[in-house]
Structures are given as C-alpha cells and as structure tokens.
Amino acid sequence: MARAAATKGQTRIQREKTEQILEAALEVFASYGFRGSTIDQIATQSGLSKPNILYYFDGKEAIHAVLLGRLLDTWLEPLQSLSDSSTPIDEICAYVHRKLEMARDFPRESRLFANEILQGAPRLLNELQGPLKALTDEKAALIQNWVDAGKISAIDPHHLLFSIWSTTQHYADFDVQVRAVLGSCEGDCFQTAQAHLDHMFRALLKP
C-alpha cells in the first residue's frame, strides 16, 4: 500500500513516480482547472497508465490536494520575507520583483491558484481565512507602521498588497491575453513589466 503520498518510508522509485505524477498533474490542472482535467490527461502527460496513477494516489481529488498543499507554502514565501527595513520602498519593490519572478518562473502554480480562487476556493477557503489572512494582517500592520512614520505615502496596506498580487500574477494568469495584445515581442516582456511595476510602485509609495 503505497497510497499514502505523504508517507516517509518510500523507495526511490516510489518517490520518483509520485513526483512524476504531480508534475504532470500540475501541468494539467493549471491548464484546465480541477473539473476540466481528467486522469487520462494526467496519465498521458506523465507517461504512466491510469490505474498506475490510482495506485499511487487515492483519486483525482487527492492529487489536487497535494498540489494545493505544497502551493501555499512556496506561494507565500516572498511575503513572509517582507521585513522591517530602513528603506521600506526598496523592501516593497523587492517584494514586487520576487512576485514577478515567480509569475515568470512558476506560471503553472499561479494558474492553479487562480483557477481555485476564481471558482470560489472550495478546497482552499480555510487556508485563506487562516494562514493567509494572518500573514496578510501581520504584514499590513508592518506597512501601516511605515505609513505612520511617514516613510511611505498614505496608502491602504491591504489594497496595496492586492495591487501587487494582481499586477504581478496577471503576467502568468492572463499570459495568453498579454501575448495576444503585445504581438510577438515576448522576449523582453518581463523586463519591461519589471521596469513598469517598479516605476509604478515607487511613484505610489514616495512620501
């Protein structure tokens, strides 16, 4: 019974195959959403057979749950590391920079998350109301301190975070639209975006 995907005592092969499945599932779930994805697609994508996948995981839902579980940790890490600093504007812009890098390097994770939220976060609501809210409130308080100290302009911390999240993740989630509108100059799209967002948030935050 290898089905406990979180079990420690796995052989190397077992670990490799579960990773192989999760990798394929991330690709598929990010592209088609939970309901739109089929185990068949994951099987084809991973090069394994359907029953073999169901040997390693207790079903479609279980695979999705593992992916979501891993997601939030890595997803919130940049915000975690937003810390007090003598130069708050640089600190926030560095956060914007990291978020944009994640949108570029992990677009599938971004879309997996977006799909989930967009459809009402049925499998993630508790995480949002618990850990996410706690972390957000903590960092919002930090930002509010900077406002009160006159180090940055008087903005609403929560809505600042919303603006950072939305503008950066847009380049992953709405990638198709971005490329359709920009034509075929994808090469430096992220560089231009980086400069634009840096400019925007510096202008906003300047006291």
Add this chain to the structure above:
Amino acid sequence: MARAAATKGQTRIQREKTEQILEAALEVFASYGFRGSTIDQIATQSGLSKPNILYYFDGKEAIHAVLLGRLLDTWLEPLQSLSDSSTPIDEICAYVHRKLEMARDFPRESRLFANEILQGAPRLLNELQGPLKALTDEKAALIQNWVDAGKISAIDPHHLLFSIWSTTQHYADFDVQVRAVLGSCEGDCFQTAQAHLDHMFRALLKP
C-alpha cells in the same frame, strides 16, 4: 425549430426563455468554468428542464458561445470611450473608475472572461488577437501621444493598461480571497478600492 438563438423572428416567450437560460448559464459558467459546468446545473438554476434547454440551444457549447460573444462588446466598451482630452490623467482615472464599477456590478462576466483566458482562451483567441489587439494598440498610441507631449509621466502604455485591467478585475475574480483577507468589512471595500486605485494611478501618471 427555435434553435437559432440569434434568429430575429422570435415570440415573446421564446425570447424570455433564451434570456432565462443565458442568465442561468452565466451564473453557472462563471462559477465552475466551461468543463466544470453541466446542463443539469443550468437547468436547475433556470427552473427549466434539461431537454427544454437543448430545445432552445444546440448544446452546451452553443450557450457558452453566445455568452462569450456578448461579453466582449460590453467588456471593451469602457476602453472604447477612452478619448483624447486636455486632462489625460482625469481621463485615465475615469477609465479606472468605470472598470472598477464593472467589476462590482458584473462580477460574473469578469469571471467568465477570466476562466476563459486562464485556460488558454480556446474559444476566444481570435477575438483577442483581432479586435482586442486592434483596440488596445489604438488606445496605447493615444496614451503614447500624451507621454510624448509631456502630459503624463513616461510609462509604457500597454503595461499601464495591463495594470489597470488586473487591479480592477482582481476585485471580481479574486473576490473570495479579498473577502477572506479583509474579514467582514465588505460594505466599503469597493469605496476603499476606488480611492486606493485613484491615488495609485494619479501618482504614477503625474508628469
């Protein structure tokens, strides 16, 4: 044969029922995406029977197509009306304002669109590369003129539009997350957002 949903010569009842179906379908498609939605759900939501729905439309795909077709017209209308003006900053902020109002008043339309883009825009790609790109390029040129004339700060017009789209639509598409993070102060969430975005884009655009 009433199946041609676009047919003109419809009775009052036929028009009412097709509207009833489209209204229900918008609700369902926006919540669950195309694949995640079933005709059963649309039937329940609309109070009609499943075969009755398939009498009025040629299938699930056809209903979705009608919704998407209507969407782009209304969706791009605010950008259409962005016009030359002696006070470009007010003009752009008015556009932001209209977009945010649409996110508040038509969240289902926003989510229908987001679902479609997120999953690669399989049924909308031509519209994006054609009409959307044309309109965007036209308005980007207008904004570039304002930049060249020194009326607003030196920003990239396309990325400015991306930032406007993402920040405003975020309040519709990621509504669940916004409410989870803010707690239960939804009452004035859109007012606060409005003030925040106005502040942000004015700071960005000030020459």
Add this chain to the structure above:
DNA sequence: GTCTATACTGTGATAGAC
C-alpha cells in the same frame, strides 16, 4: 413547445492476471 424515457459517451475507479 414541453415533457418522459432513454441511448450514448466519457470518466473515475476497481478486480484480477501477470
């Protein structure tokens, strides 16, 4: 024009051979 009953297909999951 609308309903009931049903055919057909795709999908999640299991049984049992190897």
Add this chain to the structure above:
DNA sequence: GTCTATCACAGTATAGAC
C-alpha cells in the same frame, strides 16, 4: 508493482409521447 479489462456513474444529447 504494473497492466488489461471492466464496472458504475454522470453527463450530453435525442426520440417520441403528449
């Protein structure tokens, strides 16, 4: 541990009564 074969069910769509 992995595969082939298959079940059970949900979902789209149609046929035909009314």
